[in-house]
Amino acid sequence: MKKYKFKSPGRINLIGEHTDYNDGYVMPGAIDKYTYITFEESDRFEAYSTHFDQRLNFSLNEEKEEAEWLNYVKGALLYTTKYVQKEINPWKIEISGDLPLGAGLSSSASLMVGVVYGLCKVEGFEISRRQIANIAHKAENEFMGVNCGIMDQYIVAMGKENTFMFIDTLTKEIKYVPAENFPQMFVIDSGVKHELASSEYNKRRMECSQAEDIMGIKLRQMDLNTLEKNKEKLGETLYKRAFHVVSENDRVLKAIDAIEKSDWENLGRLLYSSHESLRDFYEISTQEIDFIIEELKKNDDIFGARMIGGGFGGSILALSNGDSSEEISRIRGKYEDKFGVKMKVYTVRLSGGVQELQRM
Structure with a gap:
């Protein structure tokens, strides 16, 4: 056979x-x-x-x-x-x-x-x-x-x-x-996945579509100036959703430039900014995810990090300047003490x- x-x-x-x-x-x-x-x-x-x-x-x-x-x-x-x-x-x-x-x-x-x-x-x-x-x-x-x-x-x-x-x-x-000589990448699984994930994901899709209907153009075609001028028309919630998508598209283009220049500090800042937008404007982060991100920010060897995936739990991607295993172990201990949940860490390469x- x-x-x-x-x-x-x-x-x-x-x-x-x-x-x-x-x-x-x-x-x-x-x-x-x-x-x-x-x-x-x-x-x-x-x-x-x-x-x-x-x-x-x-x-x-x-x-x-x-x-x-x-x-x-x-x-x-x-x-x-x-x-x-x-x-x-x-x-x-x-x-x-x-x-x-x-x-x-x-x-x-x-x-x-x-x-x-x-x-x-x-x-x-x-x-x-x-x-x-x-x-x-x-x-x-x-x-x-x-x-x-x-x-x-x-x-x-x-x-x-x-x-x-x-x-x-x-x-x-x-x-x-x-992306030759790219920083070390860690995926940190928070071990938390809230039941909201599926329903809220569909809700975010609908809210983005509503914002497009009100504006009469695709989010893809908008810039932040156009969005700001239509803030009242959209209302607070739809403005927030649109702001994340429009600003995130801009961050992707800036990330290409950072990679091509091997500017890992700037790339890291873009990842942190992406997370802040997902937390504050798309509103899909959790206290567990935010805790890990804030702990990572305390270490100078971590260039940047953000939540990845659908939201309401899941994983974080972190970029590190070398081996950050001791730092990750420290965060793992504090995380388990605070939330009673074990986080898993995976080292990944392209x-x-x-x-x-x-x-x-």
């Missing part, structure tokens, strides 16, 4: 938070935490997750499976067959890896892009990496019902080592931003996109 093994990275988004669904700018990077996916010839469709320790058979149809993780696999397979309009052979698929789940590192896109890419390789489908990302995105939107933007799938499919990817989510244009590892 032939076997094929693939690895699909997770991702961090350096800056550009909650801009993707507003046709704005984002700048993610693939990281060296991976989902490993093995395809083996079989007489039936079967999937095994080492994380959930479940081995399940399934049929390639529109029906949802009881195990949520399996639906990501099934959706990726199903939407690839829809795109190529061909039947595929049954496969035994094994999922493993060191990419943490639920830490804001896009484990879902890693899995779905990896399965689409792997299926194309084992079945001999000639599909571009961009189209692989589009298939995985469509599957997550329609089959999984997750109304995400295209950032995660693009960087997982098309990422390059030691490089960030600037994405214009309106035009879908990408630009690679080399990696390449999904790739084949071996054929057996």
Whole structure:
């Protein structure tokens, strides 16, 4: 029986938070935490997750499976067959890896892009990496019902080592931003995720849309001067939401310049500014996240940090000038004493996109 093994990275988004669904700018990077996916010839469709320790058979149809993780696999397979309009052979698929789940590192896109890419390789489908990302995105939107933007799938499919990817989510244009000698990156998982996350995320999307309707133009087209002139018309809440998106788009463009100049102190300031905007204007931070950020600010070796992801808990990205393990240990102790929650810390580096590892 032939076997094929693939690895699909997770991702961090350096800056550009909650801009993707507003046709704005984002700048993610693939990281060296991976989902490993093995395809083996079989007489039936079967999937095994080492994380959930479940081995399940399934049929390639529109029906949802009881195990949520399996639906990501099934959706990726199903939407690839829809795109190529061909039947595929049954496969035994094994999922493993060191990419943490639920830490804001896009484990879902890693899995779905990896399965689409792997299926194309084992079945001999000639599909571009961009189209692989589009298939995985469509599957997550329609089959999984997750109304995400295209950032995660693009960087997982098309990422390059030691490089960030600037994405214009309106035009879908990408630009690679080399980041040699980039500062050490830490992802700090707060261990907290409030139930508000999903409902408030949808509410923020709606508020941004309302601001656009009142202004008659997209947030993408606004500048801060235009926004300020229309502050009363928007009202306090919609003004705040729009202010974050407009100012965050500007920070992404400034971050490119900082990376190109290796100006890590300025880049760090942009990250802190991004967090303050997410806290004060988008209003999606938490006391736990803010506590960690404020503690990080006390150390001169930390260039900058910000919350990442949907909000109301989750993780923080921090940039450090060298090894900050002692500082992180100090914060970990204070955090656990104050909140009774253990935080997890992952050191990550920029990696390449999904790739084949071996054929057996």
